Amino acid sequence: MRDLNAEHRKVxxxxxxxxxWKATEAVLADARKRGCDGIWFLGDVGGFGPHPNRAAEVxxxxxIGLVQGNYDDSVGNSRExxxxxxxxxxxxxxxxxxxxxxxxxxxxxxREWLAAMPTSARIGIGGKTVHLCHGSxxxxxxxxxxxxxxxxxxxxxxxxxxxxLIACTHTGIHWERRLADGRGVVNVGAVGRPANDGRRNVWYxxxxxxxxxxxxxxxxxxxxxxxxxxxxxxxxxxxxFVETLATGWWTTCLEILPxxxxxAGRF
Amino acid sequence: xxxxxxxxxDAAAAGMRLPMAWLDTLWLQVTGTVCNIACRHCFISCGPKxxxxxxxxxxxxxxxxxxxxxxxxxxxxxxGGEPFLHPEILTLMDMALEVGPLxxxxxxxxxxxxxxxxxGNRFRDAEYNLEIRVSLDGCTAEQNxxxxxxxxxxxxxxxxxxxxxxGVPALVAVSLVDDGAMDQALLVxxxxxxxxxxxxxKWIPPFRIGREENRGRGYEAWEMLSEDxxxxxxTARRIQCGTSRTVxxxxxxxxxxxxxxxxxxxxxxxxxxxxxHRVDHKACYTCYAEGFSCAT
Numbered sequence: 001m002r003d004l005n006a007e008h009r010k011v012x013x014x015x016x017x018x019x020x021w022k023a024t025e026a027v028l029a030d031a032r033k034r035g036c037d038g039i040w041f042l043g044d045v046g047g048f049g050p051h052p053n054r055a056a057e058v059x060x061x062x063x064i065g066l067v068q069g070n071y072d073d074s075v076g077n078s079r080e081x082x083x084x085x086x087x088x089x090x091x092x093x094x095x096x097x098x099x100x101x102x103x104x105x106x107x108x109x110x111r112e113w114l115a116a117m118p119t120s121a122r123i124g125i126g127g128k129t130v131h132l133c134h135g136s137x138x139x140x141x142x143x144x145x146x147x148x149x150x151x152x153x154x155x156x157x158x159x160x161x162x163x164x165l166i167a168c169t170h171t172g173i174h175w176e177r178r179l180a181d182g183r184g185v186v187n188v189g190a191v192g193r194p195a196n197d198g199r200r201n202v203w204y205x206x207x208x209x210x211x212x213x214x215x216x217x218x219x220x221x222x223x224x225x226x227x228x229x230x231x232x233x234x235x236x237x238x239x240x241f242v243e244t245l246a247t248g249w250w251t252t253c254l255e256i257l258p259x260x261x262x263x264a265g266r267f
Numbered sequence: 268x269x270x271x272x273x274x275x276x277d278a279a280a281a282g283m284r285l286p287m288a289w290l291d292t293l294w295l296q297v298t299g300t301v302c303n304i305a306c307r308h309c310f311i312s313c314g315p316k317x318x319x320x321x322x323x324x325x326x327x328x329x330x331x332x333x334x335x336x337x338x339x340x341x342x343x344x345x346x347g348g349e350p351f352l353h354p355e356i357l358t359l360m361d362m363a364l365e366v367g368p369l370x371x372x373x374x375x376x377x378x379x380x381x382x383x384x385x386x387g388n389r390f391r392d393a394e395y396n397l398e399i400r401v402s403l404d405g406c407t408a409e410q411n412x413x414x415x416x417x418x419x420x421x422x423x424x425x426x427x428x429x430x431x432x433x434g435v436p437a438l439v440a441v442s443l444v445d446d447g448a449m450d451q452a453l454l455v456x457x458x459x460x461x462x463x464x465x466x467x468x469k470w471i472p473p474f475r476i477g478r479e480e481n482r483g484r485g486y487e488a489w490e491m492l493s494e495d496x497x498x499x500x501x502t503a504r505r506i507q508c509g510t511s512r513t514v515x516x517x518x519x520x521x522x523x524x525x526x527x528x529x530x531x532x533x534x535x536x537x538x539x540x541x542x543x544h545r546v547d548h549k550a551c552y553t554c555y556a557e558g559f560s561c562a563t
Contacts, residue, residue, distance in 0.1 A: 087560070089470075138289065139504065147396035148342060150367030156339025255467065258368065258396040259436050267465060 008038035014204035015169025018047025018192025026223035043069025046102035068117035076115030085141035088255035126209035131163035146175035147260035283547035291510035298347035375401035375426030387433030431462030486549035
């Protein structure tokens, strides 16, 4: 199965722009500064931020690798909702607010681009294979949280997909778990909103082969969140969304969090 | 995962059977149908003397956990009956938490301070998530106890308070058996008073079988999946039995809801129960129409 889309020496992976075009710009600049010879976006251009066309333009102009997220499929194909996979009515309420706004404000030529994105990709780092996906290799909106992704399941995913590493996003919180043999999952986090840790920065991941093993590093990136907050208020987006960027704590779409991740946040 | 059939065969061949997509969730009916109470809406009619499915042994649980792990299972859930009636429940919880995240469905009545402390230790220290889900069907004793039995509200809310004291953010499951009977704002206030800083609630649609069929109503004739529903490629991922199995001391079943329906029994052991299964029971309609999963 080792048909690769690209080979890299050092690669930056990020996901979940959620319309946060300022954070997306900052992450791209940081990845280039670090000498990455490949950059991949793991999906969800749209979300709760302002001016959906701007994030799309930033990503298209960057000329980077792309993997489609559930939001991209939904907006690209004008579906009814974001298909994030929430089950609670409160989560779904706020998800629909941001989705309706994003769909209504995404230009038709960006929707075509979103619809045409590939649903997965495979890259090589040294002799190792990394499977890139949005939620999980088997389902675009599967939530791989740290506390609910056990080692046995990771081994199963790596074997079934003939991958040394699986890189995903979708949950918005970065983490990694490795098996004794070095295989594992890296959730690269999201750049569209902070990681529910009380810090305003966002996170992405850099992978590099070190001593025959893929080393991953989570990189914090500061950006002009105040400018984005100003745009969100101008666009009359919910103050709950604004509060998340301004404080670093999630205020919406919390019910999907496992108990362990929930108690780590403020709300 | 690859050992399972992930392709949907043509509808005519499949009939009313659904192939599994993969094994995501293992349900262990650790106390079978044995419960310390006998709720009026219980869809498997559990009670103190109901031993249609008896307590599972450690060996039975270990065997099912090993088989599920070999299939790449993602999460384990304990239910019953009342799981905390099992004399070796803490050992069982430790066994499961070595394999993956664990959820326990409970009425909360047996969670005293000492047990809450044990649960709290595991919530903090286990490698994986531990979810405790406590059933509550009213914001007052009057409202709750007319469904769950006299004295249940007081004991369940004490259990919730004990869990909160030991840092366990229990999730509260509410059955939607009477439209409008539960005021969400009042429930949130109650849970905060009990010490749950971030109230978490799961709403459960009624399964109109077991005692609920008599308390509320049974299913209408039209409340069934069609062959087209079952043949749809998304169905195996949408309906919980497409990615889960339930093991009791009496074999393997598609879900925790149909364990009293002998025609739906799949096998003696989990390994033999992963093939296509029937989804022509009327209760299957609730999962399909509501997009419901017993898991959180």
